[in-house]
Amino acid sequence: MISEKSLSATHYLSPDYIKFRVLPYYNLENSDVLVIKFKDSDKQRAVYKISHKNNMYCLKKVYYNTEDLLYVYSAIEWCYQNNINVPRLIPTIYNSRFISINNIIYILTPWIEGEKCNFDNSTHVSLSIRTLAKMHASCTHFYPINGSHVRTAFDDSYISTQKHFNDLLKSSNNAFRCKDSFSKLFLDNFDTNLKLAKISLYMSSKIDPNSLSKSLCHGDFVNKNIIFTDNLVPWIIDFDKCKNDYCAKDLSYFMRRILKRKSTQWNTTLALSILNDYTSIKSLSLSDIYYIVSYICFPQKYWRISRDYYRNFTRCNKKAFKSLLYNATSKSENQYIFAIDLIDKLNAKFNLI
Numbered sequence: 001m002i003s004e005k006s007l008s009a010t011h012y013l014s015p016d017y018i019k020f021r022v023l024p025y026y027n028l029e030n031s032d033v034l035v036i037k038f039k040d041s042d043k044q045r046a047v048y049k050i051s052h053k054n055n056m057y058c059l060k061k062v063y064y065n066t067e068d069l070l071y072v073y074s075a076i077e078w079c080y081q082n083n084i085n086v087p088r089l090i091p092t093i094y095n096s097r098f099i100s101i102n103n104i105i106y107i108l109t110p111w112i113e114g115e116k117c118n119f120d121n122s123t124h125v126s127l128s129i130r131t132l133a134k135m136h137a138s139c140t141h142f143y144p145i146n147g148s149h150v151r152t153a154f155d156d157s158y159i160s161t162q163k164h165f166n167d168l169l170k171s172s173n174n175a176f177r178c179k180d181s182f183s184k185l186f187l188d189n190f191d192t193n194l195k196l197a198k199i200s201l202y203m204s205s206k207i208d209p210n211s212l213s214k215s216l217c218h219g220d221f222v223n224k225n226i227i228f229t230d231n232l233v234p235w236i237i238d239f240d241k242c243k244n245d246y247c248a249k250d251l252s253y254f255m256r257r258i259l260k261r262k263s264t265q266w267n268t269t270l271a272l273s274i275l276n277d278y279t280s281i282k283s284l285s286l287s288d289i290y291y292i293v294s295y296i297c298f299p300q301k302y303w304r305i306s307r308d309y310y311r312n313f314t315r316c317n318k319k320a321f322k323s324l325l326y327n328a329t330s331k332s333e334n335q336y337i338f339a340i341d342l343i344d345k346l347n348a349k350f351n352l353i
Contacts (some may be wrong), residue, residue, distance in 0.1 A: 133281035
C-alpha cells in the first residue's frame with residue numbers, strides 16, 4: 001500500500017483527491033470538481049470550481065504559509081466589515097478557515113458568478129476605481145489578527161526608478177557592443193524611451209515618502225480580479241498579494257494595465273477620468289500624483305525586455321525577444337505624447353513642475 005507521504009504533490013491536487021479527501025471537510029461530498037487553473041511552479045497553485053446541488057464554490061490551493069494566510073484572511077474580513085464585496089473564507093466542519101493536508105493548504109469561498117471587469121466598458125472601469133478608492137479609504141488603519149505575518153512594501157520609488165534608468169543605460173552600452181538585429185531595434189527606439197525614463201525619474205525625485213497615502217492594498221488590482229454580477233455590483237477577488245503599501249502603487253498598477261492596451265492605448269482623457277473617479281471617494285496628495293505619473297510613464301516593457309535579453313544573451317531565443325521588443329516599441333511614441341499631455345494637464349491643476 002502506498003503511503004500518503006510517498007505520493008507526489010500533484011496527486012494532492014487531482015480532482016479525485018479533492019473530491020474524496022478535501023471536500024468532506026466542508027460537507028461537500030458528491031460534488032463536481034472542475035479544474036480552473038493549475039500552475040506547477042515554485043509557487044504552485046490550483047483553483048477549482050466546486051458544484052454541489054444548486055451552489056457553487058471556489059476551492060484554492062494557496063502557495064503561502066499559515067501566517068501569510070492569516071494576514072489574507074484578516075484583509076478579507078476587514079474589507080467585508082467595511083462593506084466591500086469580497087468572497088469570505090468558508091469554515092470547515094471543525095470551524096477552521098482552512099485545511100492543511102500533507103503541508104498543502106486549501107481554502108474555500110463562494111464562487112462569484114459574473115463578468116470580469118471589461119476595460120472597454122467605461123462603467124466597469126469607473127465602478128472598479130471607485131471601489132478601489134473605497135477600499136483604500138476604509139483600510140487605512142487596517143491591522144491583521146495575531147499570528148499573522150505582517151506584509152508591508154513601501155519601496156522607495158526614486159531608488160527603484162533610478163536603478164531601472166541605469167539598467168537602460170547598461171542595455172544601450174550592450175547594444176552598441178553587440179550590434180545584432182535586436183540591438184539595432186533597441187537603439188532605434190532608445191531616444192524616445194530614454195526621454196520617458198527621464199520624465200519618470202524626475203517625477204519620482206519630487207516624491208516625499210512621508211506624504212504618500214498608505215493603506216491595505218490589493219497588490220493585483222486588475223480586470224481578472226474584479227467581477228461584476230448581473231446587477232453591476234463589483235466584487236474584488238484574489239487577495240493573495242495583498243499588503244500594506246502605498247495607495248498610489250495599487251492605483252498605478254491598474255492604470256498602466258489599462259493604458260497600455262491597444263483599444264485604450266495611452267489615452268489622456270481616460271487617465272484623467274480614472275484619477276477623477278478615485279478622488280471623488282478618496283483624496284490624493286501631491287506626492288501620490290508624482291508617484292502615479294512616474295509609474296505609468298516609465299517604459300516598463302522596453303526596460304524589462306532589454307534587461308532580460310542582455311542578461312541571457314548567449315542562451316535566449318533572440319527571435320522571440322526581438323518580436324517582444326518590436327511590439328513594445330511600436331507604442332513608445334504614443335506613450336511619450338501621452339506623458340507630455342498628461343503632465344501638461346495635471347500641471348495646470350497641481351503645479352507639478
